[in-house]
Amino acid sequence: MIKFWSYKAEYKKYKKILLRNIDKTISKGEIFFGKQIETFEKKFIKKYKAKYGIAVGSGTEALMISLKTLNLKPGDEIITAANTAIPTISAIINAGGTPRLVDIGEDYLLDVKKIEKEINSKTRAIIPVHLYGQMCDMDFIIKIAKKYKIIVIEDCAQSQGAIYKKKYSGTIGKFGCFSFYPTKILGAYGDGGFIVTNDLKAYKQIKRLRFYGIETVEKNKYKNQYYACENGLNSRLDEVQATILNFKLNKVNSFIKKRRSLAKKYMTKLAKTSLKLPLEKPYCKHVYHLFTVYHPKGETIKKILLNKKIQTRSIYPFTIQSMKAYKNIIKNKKRLKNSEIKAKGIFSLPLYPELKESEINRIAIVLKKILRKF
DSSP states (O other): OBOSOOSHHHHHHHHHHHHHHHHHHHHTTOOBSSHHHHHHHHHHHHHTTOSEEEEESOHHHHHHHHHHTTOOOTTOEEEEETTOOHHHHHHHHHTTOEEEEEOBOTTSSBOGGGHHHHOOTTEEEEEOBOGGGOOOOHHHHHHHHHHHTOEEEEEOTTOTTOEETTEETTSSSSEEEEEOOTTSSSOOSSOOEEEEESOHHHHHHHHHHTBTTBOOSSOSTTTTSSOBSSOOOBOOOBHHHHHHHHHHHTTHHHHHHHHHHHHHHHHHHTTTSSSBOOOOOTTEEOOOSSEEEEOTTHHHHHHHHHHTTBOOBOSOSSOGGGSTTTTTTOOOGGGOHHHHHHHTTEEEEOOOTTOOHHHHHHHHHHHHHHHTTO
C-alpha cells in the first residue's frame, strides 16, 4: 500500500537525535514556557521575517486567538473561503463571529473578485485560506480590506514557507496563523500552532490570550502573578513539541525543496492526461503541502486507486455550507456553486518528503491507465 502520508520513515531517520533532544528537555524540568519555546519563537519569526510571534496549542486556536482581539459582537461577520477546512469555521464561531463564505476560483482558492459583494456593515475581517501550499492574491485582498477598514488574518495552515511577491505567507495581513499538525509542512508529533504579527499592541494581547488572559508582558502591579486582565484560554505549545519543532525547523527548507521536486515529477508524468493539475502562479512560490488535482470522475478514480493499493484524500469532500452544523448559519449558499462542483472531483495524491520516486512512477502509471477509461 502506498500511504497518502506517513511519518514513520521520517521518524526512523531522525529518531536518535529527536529522542536525545527530548530527554534533555524533560530532564531540565521545563514542560511549558521554557527555553525550547523561547528559542522556537525567536527562530520562527526570524526565518519568516515577522516582528513578533507566539507559539500556541493548535492552528485552530491560533485563528481563534487572533479573532478574539476583535472583540466580536453578535452578528459580526468574518469572510472566508467556501472550501476551507472545518477548523477555520469553528474558530470564527467560537470567537463569537459569523462566517460569510466566498466562492472559489479555478485555482481552488478564494475568488478575490467576489469578496466585495459579500462585505456589509457587519464585516470585521477577511480570512484568506492559503490552501494546498499556494497563496491567495494578497494584493487584491489587502486593497479591499483597506477600502472597508477591515483586518486580514491569513490562514497559513497549509502554506508555511510559501512566498507571495517576496513576502512570506502569514506576514502580509495583521495576523498569520500556522498549524504544526503532524501532516503539515512543519509538523510536530502532536499538535501545535503559531501566530505572527508586526503589530506590537496585538502581540501583547495575543500573548495574554493564550494563557487565560494573564498579564506577563506589560509592566504593572499584576506582572507575573495569577491575575487575568481579560478572558483568554489555555493554548500552550509544550516544551516537548517545541523541541521537535526546533530540530525540524532547521530542515524545513529541504522538506519544501523535496516536495517541490516530487510535485514536478507528478507534473511531468501526468501532463498529457485529463486531470486538472495544480497551477503555480508566477508571483507565488507553491510549497505543495498537497498535490491536489481535479477530475469530474474524481470519486470513482479514488476508489479504483484504493483498490490498486494507492491511498488518496479528498480535501475537502463536503463544503461548509452543506454540513449539518453550519447549514443554518450560511446565508449566501446560491453564490457558492463552484465550491460545490469542485468538491466532488478534487482529490490529492500522496506527497511528502519521504515518498519514493518509484512510488510516484507507480502512481502515475496506474492513474494513466484509469484515466484512459474516461
